[in-house]
Amino acid sequence: MTTIDPSAHLARVRETAPLIHNITNFVAMNAMANVLLAIGASPAMVHAREEAAEFAGLAQALTLNIGTLSPHWVEAMLEAASAARAAGTPWVLDPVAVGATAYRRKAARQLIALSPTVIRGNASEIIALATEGASGRGVDSTDAADSAREAALQLARETGAVVAVTGEQDLVTDGKRLAWVEGGHPLMPRVTTLGCSLTGVVAAFIAEAEDPFVATVAALACYAKAGEIAGQDAKGPGSFSVAFLDALYGLDAQALTDRHLEIHHV
Amino acid sequence: MTTIDPSAHLARVRETAPLIHNITNFVAMNAMANVLLAIGASPAMVHAREEAAEFAGLAQALTLNIGTLSPHWVEAMLEAASAARAAGTPWVLDPVAVGATAYRRKAARQLIALSPTVIRGNASEIIALATEGASGRGVDSTDAADSAREAALQLARETGAVVAVTGEQDLVTDGKRLAWVEGGHPLMPRVTTLGCSLTGVVAAFIAEAEDPFVATVAALACYAKAGEIAGQDAKGPGSFSVAFLDALYGLDAQALTDRHLEIHHV
Amino acid sequence: MTTIDPSAHLARVRETAPLIHNITNFVAMNAMANVLLAIGASPAMVHAREEAAEFAGLAQALTLNIGTLSPHWVEAMLEAASAARAAGTPWVLDPVAVGATAYRRKAARQLIALSPTVIRGNASEIIALATEGASGRGVDSTDAADSAREAALQLARETGAVVAVTGEQDLVTDGKRLAWVEGGHPLMPRVTTLGCSLTGVVAAFIAEAEDPFVATVAALACYAKAGEIAGQDAKGPGSFSVAFLDALYGLDAQALTDRHLEIHHV
Numbered sequence: 001m002t003t004i005d006p007s008a009h010l011a012r013v014r015e016t017a018p019l020i021h022n023i024t025n026f027v028a029m030n031a032m033a034n035v036l037l038a039i040g041a042s043p044a045m046v047h048a049r050e051e052a053a054e055f056a057g058l059a060q061a062l063t064l065n066i067g068t069l070s071p072h073w074v075e076a077m078l079e080a081a082s083a084a085r086a087a088g089t090p091w092v093l094d095p096v097a098v099g100a101t102a103y104r105r106k107a108a109r110q111l112i113a114l115s116p117t118v119i120r121g122n123a124s125e126i127i128a129l130a131t132e133g134a135s136g137r138g139v140d141s142t143d144a145a146d147s148a149r150e151a152a153l154q155l156a157r158e159t160g161a162v163v164a165v166t167g168e169q170d171l172v173t174d175g176k177r178l179a180w181v182e183g184g185h186p187l188m189p190r191v192t193t194l195g196c197s198l199t200g201v202v203a204a205f206i207a208e209a210e211d212p213f214v215a216t217v218a219a220l221a222c223y224a225k226a227g228e229i230a231g232q233d234a235k236g237p238g239s240f241s242v243a244f245l246d247a248l249y250g251l252d253a254q255a256l257t258d259r260h261l262e263i264h265h266v
Numbered sequence: 267m268t269t270i271d272p273s274a275h276l277a278r279v280r281e282t283a284p285l286i287h288n289i290t291n292f293v294a295m296n297a298m299a300n301v302l303l304a305i306g307a308s309p310a311m312v313h314a315r316e317e318a319a320e321f322a323g324l325a326q327a328l329t330l331n332i333g334t335l336s337p338h339w340v341e342a343m344l345e346a347a348s349a350a351r352a353a354g355t356p357w358v359l360d361p362v363a364v365g366a367t368a369y370r371r372k373a374a375r376q377l378i379a380l381s382p383t384v385i386r387g388n389a390s391e392i393i394a395l396a397t398e399g400a401s402g403r404g405v406d407s408t409d410a411a412d413s414a415r416e417a418a419l420q421l422a423r424e425t426g427a428v429v430a431v432t433g434e435q436d437l438v439t440d441g442k443r444l445a446w447v448e449g450g451h452p453l454m455p456r457v458t459t460l461g462c463s464l465t466g467v468v469a470a471f472i473a474e475a476e477d478p479f480v481a482t483v484a485a486l487a488c489y490a491k492a493g494e495i496a497g498q499d500a501k502g503p504g505s506f507s508v509a510f511l512d513a514l515y516g517l518d519a520q521a522l523t524d525r526h527l528e529i530h531h532v
Numbered sequence: 533m534t535t536i537d538p539s540a541h542l543a544r545v546r547e548t549a550p551l552i553h554n555i556t557n558f559v560a561m562n563a564m565a566n567v568l569l570a571i572g573a574s575p576a577m578v579h580a581r582e583e584a585a586e587f588a589g590l591a592q593a594l595t596l597n598i599g600t601l602s603p604h605w606v607e608a609m610l611e612a613a614s615a616a617r618a619a620g621t622p623w624v625l626d627p628v629a630v631g632a633t634a635y636r637r638k639a640a641r642q643l644i645a646l647s648p649t650v651i652r653g654n655a656s657e658i659i660a661l662a663t664e665g666a667s668g669r670g671v672d673s674t675d676a677a678d679s680a681r682e683a684a685l686q687l688a689r690e691t692g693a694v695v696a697v698t699g700e701q702d703l704v705t706d707g708k709r710l711a712w713v714e715g716g717h718p719l720m721p722r723v724t725t726l727g728c729s730l731t732g733v734v735a736a737f738i739a740e741a742e743d744p745f746v747a748t749v750a751a752l753a754c755y756a757k758a759g760e761i762a763g764q765d766a767k768g769p770g771s772f773s774v775a776f777l778d779a780l781y782g783l784d785a786q787a788l789t790d791r792h793l794e795i796h797h798v
Contacts, residue, residue, distance in 0.1 A: 033725070050601070054635075236304065238304070243770060243771075250767070367586045
């Protein structure tokens with residue numbers, strides 16, 4: 001068993017300010033850009049088929065989120081993922097509500113075939129991806145991360161991706177190693193697109209990392225800690241959102257000293 | 267004359283957490299999702315023609331907002347409304363700036379033909395829908411709700427929909443009954459898409475309601491009360507927005523005891 | 533050398549509440565609408581080719597932002613700019629990340645041919661527009677405004693537009709006159725789309741102005757002052773954003789008395 005220090009990963013993001021190219025849903029765009037700026041990365045939202053592949057070549061990491069699809073966007077996602085793969089740029093898939101419709105399942109299948117470095121979803125989404133037969137109710141997960149343990153391991157082994165299942169507790173696995181991340185706050189699911197924004201933070205952490213599994217765990221630990229800090233004085237989801245951006249921005253090594261992240265071999 | 271207790275309606279929304287499917291404008295998406303989460307509902311934004319009808323079948327209510335149209339979206343709206351109608355799922359039309367262009371007037375006409383359960387707009391929009399000849403300046407209403415009283419009654423009788431005219435005072439009618447809702451705060455029109463987000467709250471309240479007229483009045487009363495609470499310490503539209511989400515989240519029966527909602531027969 | 537009083541310009545915006553038509557990127561839409569409402573203008577986001585030209589005829593000013601393009605939107609932008617030009621309505625171009633891809637460079641070239649009244653960008657973008665050979669890293673500028681002085685003068689002389697280069701210091705020129713605007717706060721680049729939103733404020737100030745150069749300088753001065761006020765108690769980008777909207781809303785002549793805006797002839 002080894003341990004991870006998330007503060008070193010955070011420091012590297014702030015030093016390198018990686019350019020993160022995002023094709024994400026309309027609901028998340030603004031919030032995700034603000035989260036990435038607060039953590040020290042440089043976000044760009046570029047989705048047109050006419051430029052997505054070219055732009056993917058400029059970025060240090062790419063995220064693809066299927067929250068609000070349309071045919072034009074699916075094509076741009078496929079081209080961006082192909083360009084990232086060809087350039088060796090890491091990329092993260094966010095399979096929002098993948099169980100809800102046939103259109104989403106098909107898009108997710110096509111994207112997974114292009115070898116995402118990390119897949120980040122809630123338990124319902126990861127189970128839906130692993131089993132293909134399950135169906136989800138919408139964007140909110142009704143399952144705890146623990147219930148997706150087997151599905152996450154299976155998905156990681158089949159795809160070669162790091163799989164992160166986020167919820168009250170987070171679980172990360174690459175099929176051989178597994179880590180749990182504690183923290184966060186009960187108001188987090190009451191603020192829209194905090195999960196989508198976390199996908200961007202994962203991308204920022206894996207952008208220059210040697211080991212995407214370790215970097216993903218570090219990203220989740222920083223996010224959870226910022227959630228804890230933000231929750232201390234929040235009166236509701238409005239003041240929580242504001243405090244969360246401030247907490248991400250102010251996060252430092254001292255705030256992260258209580259994070260003991262253990263990696264288990266499975 | 268009968269009276270309505272909005273707190274019972276709010277409690278039902280929180281217990282059932284209805285899945286609200288929204289095809290809304292780009293400006294409103296994030297704010298509307300946060301408002302719906304704060305009130306206790308589960309929002310989903312799904313607009314692709316490839317999946318809108320399928321998703322409408324999963325939801326407990328649907329909202330369609332013509333704020334930022336394009337041909338692809340109008341088609342998806344028509345399919346979603348048809349699917350909702352076929353499934354008996356209630357749906358709300360938000361005719362943003364319908365008087366401004368011929369394209370909007372046509373889209374609104376097509377959607378009204380698919381029997382919305384509720385139509386919620388400002389006075390200018392409701393007058394434009396009822397008269398078809400009027401024109402609006404943009405998204406902001408220049409008319410008070412009272413000026414749309416006759417237009418609202420006419421529109422309700424012609425379409426069978428509950429019509430809600432929101433403004434400094436709100437007016438709700440189903441053509442036979444009429445109620446006024448007081449409250450809110452002068453900063454509300456200085457925050458973008460609070461009207462669009464209210465359309466989502468109306469959908470959440472009618473999702474499982476027996477009487478959509480009564481549920482619409484209850485939704486508006488809760489919203490107005492949250493606005494009053496938020497306005498108490500707000501220094502401007504920024505702090506108002508934050509306090510408004512907190513107020514929606516914290517709204518309870520005690521805060522709502524001063525709401526006396528009378529229904530008049532017309 | 534003459535001086536400018538920004539408070540008179542701000543007062544005119546609040547009195548006339550100009551309708552500002554924006555075809556802007558998805559990330560900026562909500563934030564920009566809130567900024568425009570806070571300053572006293574009336575924003576509308578209308579991008580469909582089916583109605584953009586018609587709507588441009590209703591507005592007092594138009595903004596076009598190339599942040600998240602697609603072919604349908606580029607066509608709508610060209611039609612809206614043509615309609616604005618035909619009607620004598622002033623319009624502002626925001627060439628987001630124009631150096632990043634060939635698609636953006638082409639769109640910007642087509643739009644500049646339609647005679648924008650003002651071009652507002654960061655130093656990297658203005659240099660990319662003026663030199664056509666330069667390339668940008670993304671949406672964030674890596675150059676100070678001063679480094680774009682010659683490029684701004686050249687671009688203003690070639691296009692006839694007022695050119696505003698914004699950054700830690702802002703520079704405005706029409707090719708014959710030049711002004712510097714100081715102020716703002718280091719947290720401003722850590723909040724997404726504050727630059728895009730400023731483009732809307734410039735549009736609101738030039739909407740009814742006799743001299744777009746002077747009105748642009750006044751807009752930038754108000755924005756910078758609001759940034760200073762917001763920064764006084766901000767703990768990070770979250771609380772800064774909230775305070776910034778409050779500061780724009782509360783801005784008055786007294787707050788602006790310390791602004792000495794000198795116009796230099798070049």
